[in-house]
Amino acid sequence: xxxxxxxxxxxxxxxxxxxxxxxxxxxxxxxxxxxxxxxxxxxxxxxxxxxxxxxxxxxxxxxxxxxxxxxxxxxxxxxxxxxxxxxxxxxxxxxxxxxxxxxxxxxxxxxxxxxxxxxxxxxxxxxxxxxxxxxxxxxxxxxxxxxxxxxxxxxxxxxxxxxxxxxxxxxxxxxxxxxxxxxxxxxxxxxxx
Numbered sequence: 001x002x003x004x005x006x007x008x009x010x011x012x013x014x015x016x017x018x019x020x021x022x023x024x025x026x027x028x029x030x031x032x033x034x035x036x037x038x039x040x041x042x043x044x045x046x047x048x049x050x051x052x053x054x055x056x057x058x059x060x061x062x063x064x065x066x067x068x069x070x071x072x073x074x075x076x077x078x079x080x081x082x083x084x085x086x087x088x089x090x091x092x093x094x095x096x097x098x099x100x101x102x103x104x105x106x107x108x109x110x111x112x113x114x115x116x117x118x119x120x121x122x123x124x125x126x127x128x129x130x131x132x133x134x135x136x137x138x139x140x141x142x143x144x145x146x147x148x149x150x151x152x153x154x155x156x157x158x159x160x161x162x163x164x165x166x167x168x169x170x171x172x173x174x175x176x177x178x179x180x181x182x183x184x185x186x187x188x189x190x191x192x193x
Contacts, residue, residue: 007170014128014165020055021162029162030060032185035060036069040189042122042156049090050076050120050147053097053105057190058126059160059185065091076116078147079106085149088116119148127159127178134178134192148177156180158189166190 003095018026031104036041049068054061055090068075075091080101091097100106117123125144136159138144157179163186182189 007137007173008140010171011128011140014137016065017055017164018085018162021057026057026162029185030054030063033059033160034061034064034067034182036183036185036188037064037124037158037160039114040072040122040158043068043073046069046073046121047077048074049122049124050078051091051118051124054077054126054160055104060160061124066094069093073192076120077107078143079111079144080104081114084141084143084146085114086117086143087111087114090096114115114147115150117147118152120151120155123148123151123155123157125157125159127161127165127179129165129167129170129180130159130161130179130182130192131167132192133169134180134182135170135172135176136179137170139173142175144179148179163187 048068057080068090075090076088078086079089089109089111091107096108097105098108127136127138159179161182161184163184166182166184181189183189
């Protein structure tokens with residue numbers, strides 16, 4: 001296990017690479033990720049799916065959210081709580097999003113509680129990187145580690161990444177939660193573990 005400083009340095013390096021990507025490359029990656037996810041059997045059959053609204057240079061999720069909502073999937077999105085945990089509320093289309101803490105768009109619908117993520121058939125999660133064992137490197141706040149800890153072992157959890165962010169191994173700490181799959185523009189869905 002590497003220390004926190006190595007996670008911080010790796011996170012900064014990877015976020016710097018994202019920032020250096022041309023916008024059109026990020027847009028193309030977002031489309032590829034969307035198309036790959038929409039054809040995953042578990043996502044096609046999901047009654048409820050927990051996801052997130054991408055911000056900054058993250059792989060785009062807005063067109064994915066809209067496509068899922070239009071085809072009748074019940075989509076839960078996070079609402080950041082003051083303690084850094086995540087509450088969840090339903091996505092009712094792009095007009096249902098309002099500015100939340102730290103500039104993160106969130107649903108305007110009534111909150112369903114932090115435990116609502118446990119009702120999802122699939123959980124999509126942001127990540128800065130994921131290794132081949134499913135270890136996930138997030139932004140360092142621990143919000144998604146808490147949320148993923150509430151998700152049952154049979155539920156598909158998927159991190160959305162750019163190609164260079166699926167790596168051989170990552171430093172970890174005891175509280176870090178693994179994901180069961182990652183999706184990248186060139187590889188599509190990759191099952192991990």
